[in-house]
Amino acid sequence: MTEAWKEIEEGAIIKHDIAKSPKTGDWRYMKPQVDKKTCIGCGLCFDHCPEAAIDYDSERKADIDFDVCKGCGVCATVCPQKAIKMGKN
Ligand code: SF4
Numbered sequence: 001m002t003e004a005w006k007e008i009e010e011g012a013i014i015k016h017d018i019a020k021s022p023k024t025g026d027w028r029y030m031k032p033q034v035d036k037k038t039c040i041g042c043g044l045c046f047d048h049c050p051e052a053a054i055d056y057d058s059e060r061k062a063d064i065d066f067d068v069c070k071g072c073g074v075c076a077t078v079c080p081q082k083a084i085k086m087g088k089n
């Protein structure tokens with residue numbers, strides 16, 4: 001089990017503006033799926049998504065905007081709950 005997310009320095013976190021994030025075309029190969037029952041709403045995936053594609057839903061769980069998600073898998077890697085699984089798009 002990887003706990004690499006604990007070693008990421010705070011200054012290394014990328015802050016992007018979703019308004020400037022380019023839309024994803026039909027080329028995305030992998031797609032993250034959030035298990036809302038397992039998500040604790042910690043926000044780590046929000047902070048590390050390079051596309052600013054994640055925000056809270058109405059129940060304060062992670063919600064992914066697939067218009068801009070590129071399928072990179074960073075969110076699944078940093079999630080301490082393993083609440084995000086990558087599957088084929
Ligand atoms: S990192 Fe995992 S537990 Fe935290 S908000 Fe994202 S999906 Fe939920």
Ligand code: SF4
Nearest residue numbers: 049069070072073075
């Ligand atoms: S797969 Fe990449 S782009 Fe998509 S939500 Fe996760 S971190 Fe963001």
